[in-house]
Amino acid sequence: MAGYRDLLRTPGVGRIMAAQLTARFPNGMTSLALLLYIERETGSYGAAGLVLAATSIGQAIAGPVTSRWMGIWGMRKVLTLTLIVCATAITTIALVEMVLPAYMALGLIAGLSTPPVQPAVRTIYPKMVTGRQLTPLFSLDASLQEIIWILAPVVITVVATQVGTVPALLLIVVILLLGGAWFILSPEVGRVRIPRSRRSIGTVMTKPPIILATVVGFLLIGACAAVEAGVVATFGHDGLEAGLVLAVFAVGSLAGGLGFGHIPIGRWAMARRLGIVTVGLALTMVSLNVWWLGGTLVLAGLGVAPALAVLFAMTSASVKFSDTAEAFGWVGTGQLIGAAAGSAVAGFLIDGVGPTGAYLAATIFAATGLVVSVVFVRGFPDLRGRDASPMPDTAPVATIT
Structure with a gap:
């Protein structure tokens, strides 16, 4: 913990971390609020699912772009433009009664303009701290x-059920x-300038570490999404146990992220951390008792944040500084698609075999990530003894001879 205290004493680190967590807080609220609002307006969870799918597609496309x-154009200009468009789209959904295709179109716009x-x-972090x-x-x-x-799902559920779904959406806009x-x-946002990349969009995806980060992120978040669906199916939407277990x-x-964050990252780091996740998730299928599920998911959770830290x-x-934002955009897109895939697969299995099917899906997602991490271990960079800073951009320098 002393190391984390030193980090937070670094000028600007605590502020930028708090600001970005606040700015991203709506990410944990929007899907649930839209689900409750659209279902109330249309009387159909299927219609709500279509709006959420359109929003997710927009987010997946927008990530690298x-x-x-x-x-x-610079971070501030892009962040400001997307913020205004996204807030306008969500506000319009909340205040204007529309037909389903219009809700879907605005959901797509909100997703495309997610800041x-x-x-x-x-991208800013490497410029704020030492390697x-x-x-x-x-x-x-x-x-x-x-x-x-x-916190976010709890806050938005309380507001939506006790005050109303329109105020819930407007609360998201205010926080956004x-x-x-x-x-x-x-x-720091104004101080750090991302150089214009000289490579075409998508070129970063030719690098094995970026491909692996995207694929493993897809599988890890897919496992987490399947767990969420399984817990809700086990205890019901209104069960207090579901919220507590999640x-x-x-x-x-x-706890895992804080406890293991100081450990150097070697080629086998991802495999070891996904091994913890896989074992914990496999044990969930032994019993659906609330205490058993809570204990096994604590074990699985110990590997989640450390695995994300490796990603x-x-x-x-693995990339030059000018490509870091795009690379993180692709990795984020992989995680969004993983969340959708994990929820969908778990949903089908819940309908077919019950809640245990969701935990089976989660285990398979995590185990596949573990296999990928073992088979392609040489594709993971060995960061022991070196820092995780991006490679510097270089360019020819004109000289007078």
Whole structure:
């Protein structure tokens, strides 16, 4: 913990981390709020699913595109534009009664304009701390983001059920604007300039570490999404147990990230951490008792944030600085698609065999990630004895002879 205290004493680190967590807080609220609102307006969960699918597609497309724009027009301009468009789209959904295709179109726009805060802040981090501090910083970031997934669903559910779904959506807009403004106005966002990449979009995906980070992120988040579906199916939407079990899963991840964040990252780091996740998830199928599920998910959670920290560090260390935002955008897109895939597969299995099917799906996703990490272990960079800073951009320098 002393190392984390030193990190947070570094000028600007605590502020930028708090700002980006606030700006990203709506990410843990929007899907649930849209689900409740659209279902109330249309009387159909299927219609709500279509709106959520359109939003997710927009987010997946936007990830690498808006991230790359930050190297062309600057972070503040892109973040401000996307923030305004996204807030306008969500406000319109909340206040204007429409037909389903219009809701889907606005959901797509909201997804496409989701501010690229995550790629931005992970591009800024290497410019704020020493190379030795970067890996622990990524671990701390991965751990603290669990706060979003612990608190955000609880807050939005209470507001939507006790006050109304329209106020819930408007609350998201308020947090989006305030948190986004705080992040955009942070001095570090104006101070760090991403060089314009000289490579065409998608070129970063030819690098094995970026491909592995995207694939493993897809599988890891797919496993987490399947767990969420399984817990809800086990205890019901209204069961207090569901919220508590998902909270301890996130707490386990938080504890793992803080506890293992100082460990150097070698080629086998991802395999070891996914091994913990896989074992924990496999044990969930033994019993659906609330205490058993809570204990096994704490075990599985111990590997989640540390595995994400490896993803962030290997992504940063494998590309030039001008490509970091786009690389994180692709990795984020992989995670979004993984969340959708995990939820969908778990849903089909829940309908077919019951809640245990969701935990089976989660185990298969995690185990596949473990296999990928073992088979392609040479594709993971060995960061022991070196830092996770991106490679510097170089260019020819004109000389007079």
